[in-house]
Amino acid sequence: MRGKTLPLAVCGLTVSLLLTGCSSGFDEDSGKEQQKSGKQELKVLIATSGNAETDAVKKAAAGWEKSSGNTATVDIAQNIDQQLGQAFAGNNPPDVFYVSTDQFGTYAKAGSLYPYGDKIKQADAFSPALTSAFTYQDKLYCAPKDQSTLGLAVNTDLWKKAGLTETDYPKTWAELESVAKKLTKDGVVGVSFNADYSQIGTFFKQAGGWLTNADQTKMTATAKSNVEALTYVKKLLKEGVLKFPKQLDAGWGGEAFGKGKAALTIEGNWLAGAMAKDFPKTPYKIVPLPEGPGGKGTMAFTNCWGISAKSKHHDAAVDLINELTSDSNQLTFARTIGVMPSKQTLIDQYKEQNPKSQAWADGSAYAQLPVNATGMRQVMAEFNTSLEQLASSDPAKLLGDLQKNGESVLGGSGR
Structure with missing residues (x-):
């Protein structure tokens, strides 16, 4: 959410219709054969709010590359709903990508997402309201990226x-x-x-x-x-x-x-x-x-870090997301992008560092997520x-x- 409504139409079809028409393939195959060794090359797709967000994500990904020995290429979407819809339909989605609350249910129901909630580090630290937005049929599918x-x-x-x-x-x-x-x-x-x-x-x-x-x-x-x-x-x-x-x-x-x-x-x-x-x-x-x-x-308002069910790099993708949602990166993103941490355990520290944003931060304790x-x-x-x-x-x-x-x-x- 950045003050404007996201586009709904994709080539004359909503993304939900596009995915529904292709959902059977996702349901039948939960993922490609997983790569367990060697250098792994991940593709990451984000919908950025500007240069600050782009630079912050790329810097965090570069830090993970250095520590893991893998690579993570961060691409910027012009219309992430359209591009993801086409990628899912074409059976060639990115490994990691932003997922909005209003699209999450569509992707989860279609079998497009890998549910890695049980592999998230410090899962209890995230705001329960945010994790509930990315829970489908009692499974937490993805880690909330941040919140506003x-x-x-x-x-x-x-x-x-x-x-x-x-x-x-x-x-x-x-x-x-x-x-x-x-x-x-x-x-x-x-x-x-x-x-x-x-x-x-x-x-x-x-x-x-x-x-x-x-x-x-x-x-x-x-x-x-x-x-x-x-x-x-x-x-x-x-x-x-x-x-x-x-x-x-x-x-x-x-x-x-x-x-x-x-x-x-x-x-x-x-x-x-x-x-x-x-x-x-x-x-x-x-x-x-x-x-x-x-x-x-x-x-x-929030997004999560989604992982494609079709990716052959599930373990590496989870490792990358755990790095992107680490305490240090969440606070860095808050400082450089203007978002708030999705971990409720970091809100007090965020308020100390951003006293002018206290009213926004206090609201996270009782905020309502949009219908999703x-x-x-x-x-x-x-x-x-x-x-x-x-x-x-x-x-x-x-x-x-x-x-x-x-x-x-x-x-x-x-x-």
């Missing part, structure tokens, strides 16, 4: 100009609405965030609800708490104190915030890198998201499209449509 959560970014200059102080940082929905009204003036809107359930989902959690039950076998979209949350967001839109980025000629909430078009935004810790690179003169502070009637709520049940990706994409029209729509109907569409999938999801 959402917080409330405050433009401190605009905050002061509105006569607000640190004691005014909103702790409730009512306070958020109040300060957003005070900040909406002189061509600046109080708050802007993406018309995406990945951001709006924070309000569902703060209201005490969520879109599915805990194991994602049943839709709960029409729960009273979810309707209350979406009605609150619609109220902010109708009052004009909330505008989606497109209304501000911005591609995402961070851009609207960085350009000073919005005084507040709800964004993840990737915002820090974007602000440093693109908007270094915009002063800001990250504070916890306000609580709703149901308490605290934020969202978490098999087959739900398109359903959630359609829900996002409907959210763009929230100001003129009935929240109960939008959630009712999501409920209906989700039920048609979860009934046969197998998760």
Whole structure:
């Protein structure tokens, strides 16, 4: 998750359809004959957020090469979903690759992934919420790479100009609405965030609800708490104190915030890198998201390090991933890329090293992962499209449509 929705279509087909059409081959063959000796040459495919991430992964891989005597060639994907889908279909996938939460179920169900969870070093150190995202049929398939959560970014200059102080940082929905009204003036809107359930989902959690039950076998979209949350967001839109980025000629909430078009935004810790690179003169502070009637709520985002079931280098690939997810590399990635460690045991150390990111780090203790049940990706994409029209729509109907569409999938999801 980097503030923008991932592309869904692959050559006219979704990746899930592409893999479903080829799934029987994966189910029948769990992998090629394994290479147990000699120098092994691994191919690694990543979807990078920029040069910092590319350089960090390549440096970590080079360190593993030196210690292991093997090689790991890191390639950068232009569209990792498309490239993986084509590679799986062509029976020539990379050995190691990034796997997103919303694609994990599709790959696992198709038999495309090698389940190496029992070979992960310090498996108990990883956040249970993150490992649950990569567990299929009670098997942990892959190690979470890192994590990000959402917080409330405050433009401190605009905050002061509105006569607000640190004691005014909103702790409730009512306070958020109040300060957003005070900040909406002189061509600046109080708050802007993406018309995406990945951001709006924070309000569902703060209201005490969520879109599915805990194991994602049943839709709960029409729960009273979810309707209350979406009605609150619609109220902010109708009052004009909330505008989606497109209304501000911005591609995402961070851009609207960085350009000073919005005084507040709800964004993840990737915002820090974007602000440093693109908007270094915009002063800001990250504070916890306000609580709703149901308490605290934020969202978490992660990828995992997947290994192809067809790879002939399973042991070497696991060894590489154990190195990539070592404590030292996790903290290095956090420092150079802007992500947080996926190991909960490293969060306190991360906060000491990154005091400005404390609100993001604290949110990892209670964050909600996006819906990632098999087959739900398109359903959630359609829900996002409907959210763009929230100001003129009935929240109960939008959630009712999501409920209906989700039920048609979860009934046969197998998760």
